[in-house]
Amino acid sequence: MHKDDPLVTSVSKSMELYNQASKLIPGATQLISRRPTRYAYGITPAYASSARGARFTDVDGNRFIDWVSGIGAVILGYCDSVVDESVKRQIDLGTMYSVSHPIEIELAELLIKRIPCAEMVRFAKGGGDACAVAIRIARGTTGRNKILFSGYHGWHDWYLAANHKSGELDSHLFPGIDPIGVPVELSGTVLPFPYDDLDFLETLLEDNREDTAAIIMEPLRSEFPSEGYLSGVRQLADKFDVLLIFDEVSTGFRPTDSGVQPLVGVTPDMAVFAKSLSNGYPMGAVVGTRKAMQPAAQMFISSTYWSDTIGIRAAITTLEELSIRNSVSTIHNTGQILKTEISQLLQKYSLPAVCDGVDWHPYLRFHTEDNIQLINTLYIQEMAKRSVHTGMSFYINESHGESELSETLGAVEAVFTILRKALDNGQLHDLVETIPQTDGFRRLVR
Numbered sequence: 001m002h003k004d005d006p007l008v009t010s011v012s013k014s015m016e017l018y019n020q021a022s023k024l025i026p027g028a029t030q031l032i033s034r035r036p037t038r039y040a041y042g043i044t045p046a047y048a049s050s051a052r053g054a055r056f057t058d059v060d061g062n063r064f065i066d067w068v069s070g071i072g073a074v075i076l077g078y079c080d081s082v083v084d085e086s087v088k089r090q091i092d093l094g095t096m097y098s099v100s101h102p103i104e105i106e107l108a109e110l111l112i113k114r115i116p117c118a119e120m121v122r123f124a125k126g127g128g129d130a131c132a133v134a135i136r137i138a139r140g141t142t143g144r145n146k147i148l149f150s151g152y153h154g155w156h157d158w159y160l161a162a163n164h165k166s167g168e169l170d171s172h173l174f175p176g177i178d179p180i181g182v183p184v185e186l187s188g189t190v191l192p193f194p195y196d197d198l199d200f201l202e203t204l205l206e207d208n209r210e211d212t213a214a215i216i217m218e219p220l221r222s223e224f225p226s227e228g229y230l231s232g233v234r235q236l237a238d239k240f241d242v243l244l245i246f247d248e249v250s251t252g253f254r255p256t257d258s259g260v261q262p263l264v265g266v267t268p269d270m271a272v273f274a275k276s277l278s279n280g281y282p283m284g285a286v287v288g289t290r291k292a293m294q295p296a297a298q299m300f301i302s303s304t305y306w307s308d309t310i311g312i313r314a315a316i317t318t319l320e321e322l323s324i325r326n327s328v329s330t331i332h333n334t335g336q337i338l339k340t341e342i343s344q345l346l347q348k349y350s351l352p353a354v355c356d357g358v359d360w361h362p363y364l365r366f367h368t369e370d371n372i373q374l375i376n377t378l379y380i381q382e383m384a385k386r387s388v389h390t391g392m393s394f395y396i397n398e399s400h401g402e403s404e405l406s407e408t409l410g411a412v413e414a415v416f417t418i419l420r421k422a423l424d425n426g427q428l429h430d431l432v433e434t435i436p437q438t439d440g441f442r443r444l445v446r
């Protein structure tokens with residue numbers, strides 16, 4: 001938005017729909033990260049009507065710059081004409097059949113060419129779905145049950161069972177998750193380990209030497225790990241003869257157009273992709289070495305829509321376009337500008353915060369003793385009023401351009417002015433017009 005544009009004053013239709021949904025859909029949204037309580041409830045939009053490039057229009061007719069990028073799924077921009085045209089051409093050929101379509105092989109070959117650990121590939125329709133496939137394969141291939149994990153890996157029983165021991169998911173997902181509906185018999189089959197702590201992982205492997213199938217982890221979060229950490233994990237996996245799985249769903253193809261492996265120089269046995277793989281079309285993939293994956297031919301891993309050609313076509317085109325357009329360098333450049341400019345503004349307004357993290361997904365983190373939730377909520381609330389939809393991090397896509405950057409930085413400066421005054425005058429409570437933001441996905445900010 002420009003300095004003199006009017007503030008967004010109403011998301012009333014969004015909230016009407018949200019109330020209606022609450023009566024019809026348990027939990028109201030399909031994804032917890034789409035709940036308006038994660039932003040500034042009643043002020044940020046809850047329902048979109050259309051999106052293009054880096055912006056969307058909500059059901060009240062407000063237009064927002066979007067730094068959430070479909071919770072990371074959109075990497076080239078909304079409604080990307082090249083991806084969408086290729087999908088439309090596929091639709092004209094039919095999207096699913098009684099037999100397979102050759103583009104399954106085309107995408108498998110493309111992933112194998114790009115991703116260091118990939119010699120064989122299975123498809124899925126989302127990240128949690130693909131993680132569950134990888135875990136089944138790991139257990140089936142090794143004949144062992146226990147899974148050691150770090151990070152978030154979807155909603156399935158194998159993962160949520162961790163919280164049968166209370167609090168195990170607190171620092172990997174968020175606190176307070178009750179594993180209702182997950183068989184208590186799975187208790188003890190899945191064990192967390194803290195990121196960036198090799199000693200802890202080694203002890204855990206020692207203690208579970210006989211029955212560990214795999215280590216699954218998000219290889220990178222918002223920051224790089226200590227030097228040698230990921231290669232240390234690789235060495236431990238080899239020493240204890242367990243499979244190493246990288247969950248690249250959240251990092252995806254933003255670190256490089258081949259994922260994170262070439263950047264960190266560590267090759268796992270399997271890796272999982274979804275989200276940015278297909279620029280917002282439903283798709284997921286498990287890739288891995290022949291040794292890890294071939295035994296899956298004997299396992300019951302099967303679903304009708306995993307052959308759906310819309311997601312597969314979208315994935316092929318997205319991967320190709322990422323390389324043709326050199327999108328990764330554009331995304332990194334945008335992240336660097338955000339970090340530099342916002343850091344300068346933080347200094348200018350003497351605010352207790354840092355804007356840092358990996359170039360493709362920088363974060364803004366306040367570090368006061370208390371009131372963090374209030375400060376975060378005020379920031380998100382005031383950014384939304386200035387037509388910028390954001391959480392406390394920036395999920396960058398290729399279509400975030402100069403106008404999005406300059407409008408966002410203008411909004412950030414206006415909001416920092418408000419925050420500075422609020423902190424000076426003890427007005428935080430008065431200025432927050434909604435309930436304070438509830439805990440976000442912790443894994444995004446370490």
Ligand SMILES: Cc1ncc(COP(=O)(O)O)c(C=O)c1O
Nearest residue numbers: 126127128152153154247249250
């Ligand atoms: C690292 C990671 N794994 C798995 C998932 C689950 O993916 P989906 O929401 O597509 O099931 C996510 C989603 O945020 C993720 O970030």
